[in-house]
C-alpha cells in the first residue's frame with residue numbers, strides 16, 4: 531500500500547513537471563502561430579509533424595513504449611493546432627490544403643452543436659463530410675442562387691437555428707460558395723448576439739475572396755450587400771478538392787477575382803495568367819490571392835482606406851452585373867469592369883488573359899448605360915459628383931481616383947460592342963480610358 535502511494539506521489543511530481551513543460555510548449559506554439567499569421571502560413575504543417583514524430587520515437591529507448599509515445603505526441607500536436615486556431619491564426623490566413631474538409635474536426639469545437647448551412651447546388655457530400663465530424667450537427671439547405679442572399683432566407687435560417695435550440699456556445703459552419711458564406715456568416719453574427727462561425731468555401735470565388743476578410747451581408751430591396759456585418763469567422767478551411775465538381779464557368783468566375791488581385795498587387799501572379807502553358811496548380815493561385823487579401827484586410831479591416839483597392843473592377847462591374855439582369859456572373863461583370871480602369875498597355879495584356887480564361891472582354895448584349903449608372907449610384911462607393919474608382923496604371927500597381935458620371939459613361943462605352951462595328955472592344959488606344967498619370 532505504502533509502495534503504491536509512493537509511486538502515485540512520483541506520478542504527481544512528473545505530472546507537475548509535465549504541466550510546466552506543457553505550458554512552455556504551448557507558449558512556443560503561440561510564437562509559431564504569430565509567425566504563421568504574419569507570413570500567411572497554414573496551421574497544419576504535415577512535413578514538420580512527420581519530423582517531430584520520427585524524432586520523438588528515437589528519443590524513447592524502450593521499443594515497446596514508442597507507439598504509445600507517438601500517440602501522445604500526435605495528441606499533443608492536435609492540441610497545439612487547436613490552440614493556434616483559437617488564437618485566430620486561421621481566420622483569413624489558412625492556406626489551401628487538399629483533403630482538408632475531411633480534417634475539419636481538428637478546427638471545429640468539441641462538445642457543442644454545429645449548425646451546418648449549405649445550398650441546394652453544392653454537392654451534399656461536402657456538408658455531410660463536415661457534419662459527420664461533429665459531436666452533434668444538423669444540415670440546413672437553402673435554395674442555390676443569389677436570391678437566397680435575402681432578409682427572408684436570413685430570417686428563415688435564424689428561425690431554424692432557434693427551433694434547433696442553438697445556444698451561444700454552439701456554432702455555425704458555412705459549406706458553399708460566397709452566397710452561403712455571406713448569408714450564414716451574417717446569421718452567425720446576429721444569432722443570440724453572435725455565435726462562432728466556420729467557413730468551408732467550395733467555389734473558387736469564395737476561396738480567394740468571399741470567405742476571407744470578414745464581410746457578411748444580404749441584399750435588400752435590390753441593393754447588393756445592403757445589410758451586413760464585419761465579422762471574422764473563427765476558421766476558414768480551404769479544400770481545393772471541392773473544386774473538382776465546380777462547373778467551368780464558376781471556376782472562371784473565381785479566376786476573375788484572382789486576376790483582379792494580380793493586376794493590383796502581384797505582377798508575377800499576373801505573368802502566370804499570361805503563360806500560354808497555363809497558370810499552374812490552382813492551390814498556388816489561391817495561396818497567392820490569400821496572401822494579398824489577408825495583407826490588405828489586416829491593414830484595413832473596415833474598408834476605411836487600403837481595402838477599397840479590392841473594389842478594383844467592381845464599381846462598373848456591380849453596375850453592369852445589375853443591369854445585365856442575372857445574365858452575367860459576378861466575376862464576369864468584374865472582368866468587364868476592370869478593362870476600362872487599366873492603362874492602355876495593361877489593358878492590352880489583360881484582354882488575352884481574360885479570353886484565355888473564358889471571361890468576357892466586351893458587352894455583346896443590349897446594355898443600358900443609364901441603368902448601369904443608376905445601379906452604381908446606389909452603390910456604397912458613390913460620392914458627391916461621381917464615384918470612387920481604382921485604376922491600374924501598371925501591372926501590380928493601383929491608384930484611387932474619383933470619376934465623374936460623364937466620364938463613367940464614356941468608360942462604359944469602351945466595353946460595349948457596337949452592332950456591326952466588329953468591336954470597340956478595347957484593343958485600340960481609346961481616348962476614354964484613364965490616363966497613366968492618375969493620382
Ligand SMILES: NC(=O)c1ccc[n+]([C@@H]2O[C@H](COP(=O)([O-])OP(=O)(O)OC[C@H]3O[C@@H](n4cnc5c(N)ncnc54)[C@H](O)[C@@H]3O)[C@@H](O)[C@H]2O)c1
Nearest residue numbers: 651652674707708709732733735736739740745772775776
Ligand atoms: N464577403 C465578401 O467579401 C465577398 C466577396 C466577393 C463576393 N461575395 C459574394 O459572394 C457571392 C458569390 O459567390 P459565388 O460566386 O461563390 O456564388 P455562389 O455561392 O452562388 O455559388 C455559385 C454556384 O455554385 C454552386 N456550387 C458551390 N460550390 C460548388 C461545388 N464545389 N461544386 C458544384 N457546385 C458548387 C452553388 O450551389 C451555386 O449554384 C455573391 O453574393 C457576392 O456578393 C462576397
